[in-house]
Amino acid sequence: MATVVLVNVVLLLTILVHHHNQVQVSASDPDILTDFVVPVPPNTNGTVDVDGSYFTYTGLRSFIGAFPPKFTIFKASVTQLPALEGQSVSYAALVYPPGGSVNPPHTHPRASELLFLLVGSLEVGFVDTGNQLFAQTLQQGDMFVFPKGLVHYQYNKDGKNPAVALSAFGSASPGTVAVPSAVFNASIDESILAASFKTDVGTIKKLEAGLSH
Incomplete structure (x- = not known):
């Protein structure tokens, strides 16, 4: 009887460990078995010729010198640059106009974020799973890391000057x-x-109406 119980316990632990490993693996980008991934269009022989242009993204050219009237994100993820598939990295350029522009509280469920402030100043912070706020005022040239999956924000309270940042x-x-x-x-x-x-x-209806605009 004791042997049967021990076997069942071992089997249960094996299942739990296997399940835990599966969860860990699915929580980040999967590894690839090639140098890079190239989508193969249908009705081809399975090979595609690529050159340097496949690994180039020009969509952030519009970010250079841009000062839009409201908070704006210029993304460079796998959606914009398919060559990022399997590389576990992406970028975003962020522009915060003066006068209280905010990147509202949000999370990135699949990645940590490393923000580099290029211009201006920013109030930034994140809240951990213990409900503790970690906040900081960043100046030009500073960096700040937002851990994966945690709620965080950025806010430009400067009434005269914009802020510009890059996030990896x-x-x-x-x-x-x-x-x-x-x-x-x-x-x-x-x-x-x-x-x-x-x-x-x-009150809930008023909040919903305000966010719908």
């Missing part, structure tokens, strides 16, 4: 979950939101 991600497709939109624009029942935020449905 540890995934070709980091993903973004914007907290305000995910909560108030995802068709969650308003009574559930009212109970969750300890307010009334009327």
Whole structure:
């Protein structure tokens, strides 16, 4: 009887370890078995000739010298540059106009983020799983890391000067979950939101209306 119990325990532990390893593997970009990945169009012989242009992305040219009237993100992920497939890296350029522009609280479920402030100053921060806020005021030339999956933000409170930053991600497709939109624009029942935020449905409707513009 004791032997049967021991065998069952070993089997259970094996299953749990296997499941844990699967979760760990799926939480980051999968490894590739080639130098790089080239999509093969259908109806071909399985080979595609590529040159340097395949590894080049010119979409950030519009970012250089750009000062849009509201917070703007210029992305360079696998969607924009397919050559990033399997490389576990991507970029974003961010422009924060003066006068309170904000990149609202959000998460990147598949990547940590390393932000480098090129111009201006920024108030940045993230909240860990213990609900502790880690905040900092960045000046031009500073860097700040946002751990993977944690809620974070950036805010330019300077009323006269813009801020410009570059962010590097540890995934070709980091993903973004914007907290305000995910909560108030995802068709969650308003009574559930009212109970969750300890307010009334009327207040929830106002928040939803404000985010819809």
